[in-house]
Amino acid sequence: MEKNRRAHLRLCLEKLKVLVPLGPESNRHTTLSLLTRAKLHIKKLEDCDRKSLHQIEQLQREQRHLKRQLEKFGVERIRMDSIESAVSSERSDSDREEIDVDVESTDYLTADLDWSSSSSSASDLDERGSAEYLQ
Numbered sequence: 001m002e003k004n005r006r007a008h009l010r011l012c013l014e015k016l017k018v019l020v021p022l023g024p025e026s027n028r029h030t031t032l033s034l035l036t037r038a039k040l041h042i043k044k045l046e047d048c049d050r051k052s053l054h055q056i057e058q059l060q061r062e063q064r065h066l067k068r069q070l071e072k073f074g075v076e077r078i079r080m081d082s083i084e085s086a087v088s089s090e091r092s093d094s095d096r097e098e099i100d101v102d103v104e105s106t107d108y109l110t111a112d113l114d115w116s117s118s119s120s121s122a123s124d125l126d127e128r129g130s131a132e133y134l135q
Helices: 002-019 032-098 104-110 124-135
Strands: none
Touching: 002 032
């Protein structure tokens, strides 16, 4: 019985050597040094695990925050898009009105007025031009 127990312990220690990173003097380790290194390695892994869980929680909080911001901006963007489309449609209506204005009929002003001999002010010329245009 004792012989089997010792063989089983030896096998377990060999498996442990494979799993635990050993130092530079890996040729010969005592059972105590192997178990001590295994303990340190387990603590290191647990610490790493704790840090990873903390980081996951932090990233999940950040993700929730960013999703809320995205939803908020999405709602604001929908509002802005509707405002922009309303302004755009108003602009296009006013653009159409400007297109309907007959600009060519003002060409008579330069042909009918004698700019060099006239002593009238610019506002008088505008009024005369408007009166002639209406006729």
